[in-house]
Amino acid sequence: MTDKAFVPPPYPHDRLRPIIEAARSAHGDVVDLSIGTPCDPPPAQVMDALLDPDSAKGYPPSVGTDDFRGAVASWFGARFGVDVPIPQIGACVGTKELVAGLPHWLRLRDPGRDTVLYPEVSYPSYAMGALMAGCRAVPVALDSSGRLDVESIDDRDAQRALCLWSNSPSNPTGKLDDLTAVAAWGRANGVPVFSDECYVEFTWNRGSESTILGEGLDGVVSVQSLSKRSNLAGMRVGFFAGDAELVHFLNEIRKHSGLMVPGPAQRAGIVALGDQDHVNDQRSRYLERLQFLAQMLASYGLEVELPEGGFYLWVNSAGAGGWELTERLAIDLGMIVSPGEFYGPSVVDYIRVAAVQPDDQLELLASRMSC
Numbered sequence: 510m511t512d513k514a515f516v517p518p519p520y521p522h523d524r525l526r527p528i529i530e531a532a533r534s535a536h537g538d539v540v541d542l543s544i545g546t547p548c549d550p551p552p553a554q555v556m557d558a559l560l561d562p563d564s565a566k567g568y569p570p571s572v573g574t575d576d577f578r579g580a581v582a583s584w585f586g587a588r589f590g591v592d593v594p595i596p597q598i599g600a601c602v603g604t605k606e607l608v609a610g611l612p613h614w615l616r617l618r619d620p621g622r623d624t625v626l627y628p629e630v631s632y633p634s635y636a637m638g639a640l641m642a643g644c645r646a647v648p649v650a651l652d653s654s655g656r657l658d659v660e661s662i663d664d665r666d667a668q669r670a671l672c673l674w675s676n677s678p679s680n681p682t683g684k685l686d687d688l689t690a691v692a693a694w695g696r697a698n699g700v701p702v703f704s705d706e707c708y709v710e711f712t713w714n715r716g717s718e719s720t721i722l723g724e725g726l727d728g729v730v731s732v733q734s735l736s737k738r739s740n741l742a743g744m745r746v747g748f749f750a751g752d753a754e755l756v757h758f759l760n761e762i763r764k765h766s767g768l769m770v771p772g773p774a775q776r777a778g779i780v781a782l783g784d785q786d787h788v789n790d791q792r793s794r795y796l797e798r799l800q801f802l803a804q805m806l807a808s809y810g811l812e813v814e815l816p817e818g819g820f821y822l823w824v825n826s827a828g829a830g831g832w833e834l835t836e837r838l839a840i841d842l843g844m845i846v847s848p849g850e851f852y853g854p855s856v857v858d859y860i861r862v863a864a865v866q867p868d869d870q871l872e873l874l875a876s877r878m879s880c
């Protein structure tokens with residue numbers, strides 16, 4: 510191998526293995542609040558739709574069936590009052606696939622550029638996608654309110670940028686970006702903006718839910734997922750929508766790459782997108798769990814704020830250090846969380862706690878704390 514060979518770094522959650530083992534030795538079992546994977550069942554009518562044999566026998570369209578893209582357009586209309594033409598929509602195999610693959614594809618579109626701009630505290634796949642495409646991953650600072658500070662972006666980085674990522678509500682911080690400012694910056698600088706909105710349904714201040722497509726479709730792409738919205742992370746259904754040329758390019762290149770959401774998953778996705786009641790139920794569950802965990806961690810001596818959106822608590826370790834606090838919670842309570850380092854070098858003092866275990870598991874943690 511040459512010096513230039515890419516060696517995949519250890520996968521963040523694999524690094525928790527020794528801590529999980531230590532927690533198991535201490536408690537026999539663990540309550541895993543590290544990965545943001547849903548624990549509640551998907552709606553029954555969604556699972557029923559999976560059984561339609563017609564959707565399984567042939568190859569599904571890579572861009573999404575007409576019915577699937579129609580359901581996406583209806584959802585954008587009903588949820589945000591945004592009108593999205595069907596050709597400006599594409600399906601993806603869960604959104605991580607798109608996040609990780611995007612820099613490679615955008616570089617083929619514009620070989621003169623080599624930079625991905627992403628929030629300095631963020632889901633790791635934005636930077637990893639850039640590195641896997643041989644691009645520069647350039648973090649963008651957050652302002653004092655935790656929002657993407659687009660004005661801080663260096664002109665030289667903007668000129669080289671293939672895209673700017675926003676993630677609102679943010680994983681891990683739970684903050685909401687100013688999408689008006691983000692879209693305006695992208696347009697003023699000729700940089701496509703990709704807005705990862707997979708937690709938008711879990712925006713806690715009703716009425717603050719927003720998509721970048723509310724700013725118009727030119728130069729921006731909204732990236733959405735059914736994984737969190739409908740407890741369908743195992744189904745791998747995501748979609749993206751926005752700028753006509755960008756979506757067309759991505760749809761064409763993904764076709765050539767053989768990327769397809771399985772037909773039955775697209776059928777099920779249509780049913781999920783047509784129902785808002787299960788999303789409202791899920792909102793209540795997450796909010797209650799966030800409140801329960803916040804109280805529990807406060808009695809453990811930590812200062813905890815509820816997020817503006819998403820289902821994570823983003824907690825300062827109060828001087829302990831993120832890895833050290835992660836270890837302490839594992840040993841004291843059998844509770845597994847993610848150290849802040851997973852989300853950027855500037856937040857090693859934080860931990861992220863995902864409210865993704867059923868109530869009985871959270872009560873078990875509370876009972877361990879009172880022992």
Ligand SMILES: Cc1ncc(COP(=O)(O)O)c(C=O)c1O
Nearest residue numbers: 545603604605632680734736747
């Ligand atoms: C911010 C963010 N974007 C994208 C994803 C990927 O979700 P999926 O691939 O299930 O659509 C996640 C998953 O945790 C996430 O937190």
